[in-house]
Amino acid sequence: MKALEEKILREGKILNGGSVLRVSSFLNHQIDCDFLTEIGAEIARLFAEDHVTKILTVEASGIALAVAAGAALHVPAVFAKKHKTSNLSGALYQTVVHSFTHNTDYTVTVEREYLCPGDRVLIVDDFLANGKAIEGLLDLIAQAGAEAVGAAIAIEKGFQEGGRTLRARGLRVESLAIIERMDESGITFRH
């Protein structure tokens, strides 16, 4: 999505010598709502033929994008909740996700009534790097007996393994911008 690449080049900041891309001016702290509506419409266009019945994301930074996609596709959005501990209620689907950013494990949960057999679920998230969060969501979808129709990602870090791993297991992954390389001198996108 050319408009997203331009926005990243204009507003993104590369930190920590090229390992972190900060897009908090428009995507995950301050949100450019008009631009978010455009991203939601693009996701809806990509998955228009897939009979999506539900959007699934993880709190907190995925929520805005999930709601924009849900509004454009006219389906509900569910956000999985993060917990520090496991051992929660039996009314939940739950799985453990490893965070490389914080070097810790956390549990993500969805109440059972909001993911159902027969649901055709589109995963939405702001970033894809190592793919562990999305693997966790795929596990929740499988537990529910629902079907994952794909994942729509705003920004994929193409130099990390998540995108390759998820595509190798057969998931359709649509990333609106894929970063091939980034360092303090700039960003190169994959096309």
Place this chain on the structure above:
Amino acid sequence: MKALEEKILREGKILNGGSVLRVSSFLNHQIDCDFLTEIGAEIARLFAEDHVTKILTVEASGIALAVAAGAALHVPAVFAKKHKTSNLSGALYQTVVHSFTHNTDYTVTVEREYLCPGDRVLIVDDFLANGKAIEGLLDLIAQAGAEAVGAAIAIEKGFQEGGRTLRARGLRVESLAIIERMDESGITFRH
């Protein structure tokens, strides 16, 4: 907002003998995106003359509503982040909020560049009960030298003191549904 009252009556669940209203089927776990768009439009209508430049909420359950209001008003939405600890970076506005639900204090922060003098800020949140979260956001707005034009709330628990306290200090509070009373026999709205 009659449609919201009807939705609460149809889908809301009263728990803990009348102290908790669960609306996770459409507002804060699963989100009814089409209905959220309607709520955003209603908030935009209420504050259409107020030259709002920014929406402010707290993660995570306020984000969806904030984005819907921002999309309808064509302004950015900022979500304050929650931390367990204080003593954060100087690039942040921060304040401490007491949570009665979890009986603990937490710190909410906004990066300084996203709240500016001259900003006319509309606070948005899913629930108003004791009002402590909104008082925290008002503190952040004051630290930034910005102006709070009001607060738009989906559901106010009118039997708790937050709404009265905030209105008494001069804040315009627009709650789309105000619950006068709720117990296991049902819900009464204030009109």
